[in-house]
Structures are given as structure tokens and as C-alpha cells.
Amino acid sequence: MTTTAPRRPQKVTFRDRLLRLAGAVTTPLLPGDYLDLVAPLRAGAPLRGRIVAVRPETRDAATVVIQPGRSWQGHQPGQYVRLGVDVDGVRQWRAYSVTSTPGAADGLISVTVKAIPDGKVSNHLVRRVRPGTIVQLDQAQGDFVVPEETPGRVLFVTAGSGITPVTGMLRAGLHDRADVVLVHSAPTRDDVIFGPELRALAEAGALRLVERHTDTDGLLGVDELADLVPDHLDRQTWACGPIGMLDAVEGYWDSHGLADRLHTERFRPTVISPGEGGTVTFTGAGVTVEADGATPILDAGERAGVLMPSGCRMGICFGCVVPLREGAVRDLRNGDVTTAVPGDGVLVQTCVSAAAGTCDIEL
């Protein structure tokens, strides 16, 4: 049986007609596919950016300056942007804090990236990417921002590349509106990203800077804050850095019953470590099954009654391809592991992939 929903009266504008006609002229492609050849950053195109410069900051960090597409809606200091970068031909998505000032006159934005050991994307951006490269962008997001009504006293606790969102806030002039203390950890003096800029601000009296060089002085203990910044609990605090540091800071503020004064930003929130087999959730069907490391996800799903697309069942026809929203799978033919976090846009062949840990399949 078919039912017909009442049609909403809609006005077809001249522009709509023109677009439809243009589509009929270029079918099966869209007019935009041709425009992409010459104007990938135009308004109306999927949001992209062109890298215009890569400036080294420290031995393992660099600032990537990007000309965003015309659809870029701007950012608030402290927010991050997701970048889709082709590394070895494969599109990889990562989030980086925006370090440029909102609404810069040249229209450029920048992110600052620290190369982490074995980091596919960070090493590519810091050491190999060339100006002129087109990257995919998302609009800026994240709530690691200082509210409009700026608190009078602010504390930042950061480590490593955790300085990047804070630099974004300082460059937007936060220290003009608030009393700022910044406690920052890095292995050595030279490893402090934006070191000279921050020290200059401190010398000018714009903020109080406490640098901790962990190679010589060891990791900063959260209990040391009381001595370093006696009024730390009275300040609105933003913390950004490695997971261990954030856990310690959150525990400390919690234990004082002041969790509402602490705001944290977690880089790399999901760490996927592949194993053998795992729990597979088919998010659309709302079905969860346990699958071992030898069972194709296709079989596991079918056994649980999920309506799975399928084809040759031997890995050649790509008729069973579905999105892996999050998790890890192993290719049963050669053992290759594929991991995904939300937004990566990873599709997998279920007939030759087994769970390698917890997986969410969008089906």
C-alpha cells in the first residue's frame, strides 16, 4: 500500500529552475563538479580550505595557515576545527584548535599542530604538507570558550599542544578583559609552543606566566597549584592537555566541590586499541551482538536478524559496504586493521571484516 503525503505548496524560484536546468545539462555530474575544477573554495561548495603557509613553531610543531572557503562562518577563540587531510592518498579527519584571531583582515585562519610519535596526520602537517594543498574543513565547533561575560580572574592549566586553544583566546585580547594566570608544561623551554609570544605578554604585564619544564623539573603535580597560584580555586579555570593531566585536574576540582569552575578540552577523546572480536552494535537496527575475531560482521549481523546488504560474500563486489561509525575491524584476508571515530566517514566491507574491538555499524 502506498500513501501520499499532502504536498506542501512551495515556491519554485527562478534560481531553482536555472539550477535544475544546469543539472540537466551536466548530468550525471552536478554543475558543482565542474566548478570544483576551477573554484574549489567558492560559496556553496562543500567547505574546504587551501593551505597558504606552514610556519615551524618548535622542533615538532608548526602553524598551518589556511584560506578557508567562502562558506566559512568564523569561529570563537578556543574552538577547534576538523580538518580532512589526504595522507598517503587516504582521507583522515582530525580536530585542531584554531589559533588565529577571529575575523582576521586577511580572511585566513590557522591551526597549530604538534607532531606526535607515529601520528599519521600530525607528522604529515608538520613536516610534509606543501602550500597550495586543498584540505576539507568543517565549521568551527567546541564549547572550550570564554563566555561573553568574561570572569574577572582566569586560570589556564595547559600542557604541550594544549596551549593552542588558549593562545587563540589570548590573541583575541582576553587579558585586556581579565586577570589571567597561565600555568603551562612542556619538556623544555624550547618546546614551549608560542614561547616567545607568551613570554613577551608576561613581560608586558598582560598576564602571569608559570612555565614548567618537565624534562628537568618533572611533571606538575596538581597539589602544587596551591603554591603556584594561591587563589586558583577562586578562578574560572580552563585546562587542556594530555588525558592524565586532565583526569588529575578534574579529580582535584571535584574533590573541592568546584567542578563548575573547571572547563576542560580533551584532545583525541577516543583511543581505539584493536583486539580480537568484540561487541558489534548496529545503530539503526538497535541490535547488539558479540562477535569473535573470525566471524565476518555480515554473518554476525544476519544471525542477529539485521537486514544486511550483501553480495558476493568474498570481498570482491563491494555490495555489502556500510559505514563504520566508531571502532575497529580486521580484514580477514590479510589482517589489516581499520579504525574509525565518528566523523571519519569510514566504510567497510562487512563480508570480509571481523570485529577487532567494540564497533558501531550504521545500519
Place this chain on the structure above:
Amino acid sequence: MTVIQKKADNPIAHLSAEDIEIIGKELDAIRDRVIADRGERDARYIRKVIKTQRTLELSSRAVLLFSLFPPAWIVGTAGLAVAKILDNMEIGHNVLHGQWDWMRDPKIHSTTWDWDHVSPPEQWKHSHNELHHRYTNVLGKDNDLGYGIMRVDEDQPWHPAYLGQPFYNFVNACFFEYGIAAYDLELGENLKNGRHKDPAFRARARAVGRKIRRQVLKDYVLHPLLSGPSFLSTLAATFTANLIRNLWSHSVIMCGHFPNGVETFEKTSIDGETRGEWYLRQMLGSANISGSRLLHIMTGNLSYQIEHHLFPDLPSNRYQEIAPQVRALFDRYGLKYTTGPLPKQVASAWWKVIRLSLPNRRGDRRQPVAPAPLVSSGTA
């Protein structure tokens, strides 16, 4: 051609089950090496081909706006024909195979791609990727053997209707994209069995109708209209470009499985087939075309049909690179690597179509025949 199982000189009689297992392992190793090395160079290649195709199509159509002038007609038609061939073969066929899915670029992906062809991608992927590539050259399972309208194997019973098959094949070649769409719809079968009222079939038929309408509107109405006084000559140009594309793709595809030297297989022979045996069937069931780099690109690298059938999901630009390794494997195991220049292979395929339009001559079929297992020893 007679199914391999019935041949007196079975070309794989000398292989043991163990040999076949090892062949499979060696082919897996070739595949793994390509995958480990696959990267930026390959991504650059496909993006360059796509960019070239789009630029060529756009500029050819621009030239055709002035198609009243004969030089413009010739240049525009030739350019458009090449652009359509690239779209169909090196880009469309291969993207829809999932050869470029690994790049994770949603714009170049088997689940999102559409091509300048009247068969909707979903239907083509089913009949081609899933059925033809899985059941390659198995009589009664692989409908690519004669597309259900021709007799291309001595073991198919003869019927007087086959007398006309050289003519059907020529008509099919001229309108090949429509032939493919009808084939993907299983049009003949569905009409014969009265399934034309089945809602699923009707939905698929409507999808084909949409593709046809859009192509006709674009090629035979809008672009001629845009050409103003050159209306008729542009119409003739786009028709000619489609005709050239159809004749070309038909020729290339005939060369893949019809020429002399290609083996066919019995339906029962694939019961419980191992990975090694599947590989072996692909090795013997396909034929290559030799030629220049340009020829390979224009065939969508289906001139490396053997390599393509062994590894349908490897990027097409890699087939040429692995061909020497694959050929060495054939030589080591005493198997026949069927290849030849385009004219020879096309002639061989056409000769088969003509020859088999007539009943078998005595001696074409070795009788009496006892079905033999695919593998002569070790498995039964």
C-alpha cells in the same frame, strides 16, 4: 570452446590440489604487496584522469556549440567520444568496482558514483560485480556469456534463432549501453516469466527510465538547443559520440571473455570451490589485449582483464605493474596466458559469434563426454 571439464586435453590436468593452493597463496601475496604500497601516487592518478575527462568533455561540448563548421564537428565529436569512453571505462567501471574506496573520498566512491550510462550504478554493480565477477564463465551462472541472447559456447544447445546472432551482436554493439541496461534489468527473463508487474522490477525499470530520459534530454535536446543554428549537427555529433563509445566498449568487453583460448566451466564445478580454485577459474576464463599505454587507459585497463578478474578491487593503474608477476606465475604452472593485439582479439571473438550461430560441426564436441572434476587429482 567447450567447458573445461569435458575437454580431452584438460589444460589443468597437470595441477594437483596443492599446486592450486600455492597459486592462490602467491596471488594473495601479489595483492597484499599492492595494498601495502597503495597511496598518494594512485590517488593522484585517478584524480588526474577524472580532471582530464571533465576538462575534455566540457571543452568538446563547447566546441560543438559551433558544430555547423565541419572542423568543429570533427574535433568536438572525437573529444566527446573519448570523454565518454573515459567516463565509462577507466573511471566509471573502476570506481563502481570499489577500486578507489580506500581513499575515503566521498566524491570518488563506489557508493556515491554515477556515470554517463543508461544503467543505474546500483543495478550494474549487482549484475557485474556480484554475479559476473563471482561466477566468471560458469555456464548457466554467468550471464555475461552471450548476454543471454547469444550462443558463445559449443555446449550451449543450438537453436535456429541463433542464426541471427551476428546481426544481434552488431545491433547490441551499436546500442551497447542500452543492451547493458536491459541485461542488468534481466529484461528478457522478467518479461518471459511475466514478472513485469512485480513492484521491485518496476522500480528498477523506472530507475533505468530515469537514466535514459536524463541522457536523452542532455545529449539530444539541451546541448543541440544550446548550439542554436547548429542544432542538427550537434545532435548528430552527440549521437556519433555515443555510438563510438558503444562500439568501443563492446569490442573491449568482447575481448575479455570470448576470444579463443578462454575456458568455460560447468555449473557443478564451483560447488565447494576453494580460493585457489576461484583464482584459477579467473586465470583461465579471461583474456588480455596487448598494446600501448593509451590503449590500456582507453579500455579502462580491461586490457588487463586477467589481472582485473583476479583482483577486481585493486586500482586499475596497478594492473599493468603486476602483469609480469602474474604472467610469470602462469608460465611456472604451465597455464596459458591468453593475450593478443586488439584487432586479432576482436576478430577472434566475432569469429566465434559467427561460427556458433550455426550448429556444431561433427568433431566440435568430443563425445561421449564424461564430466570430470575441475581438478584431476587430489580433489574429487
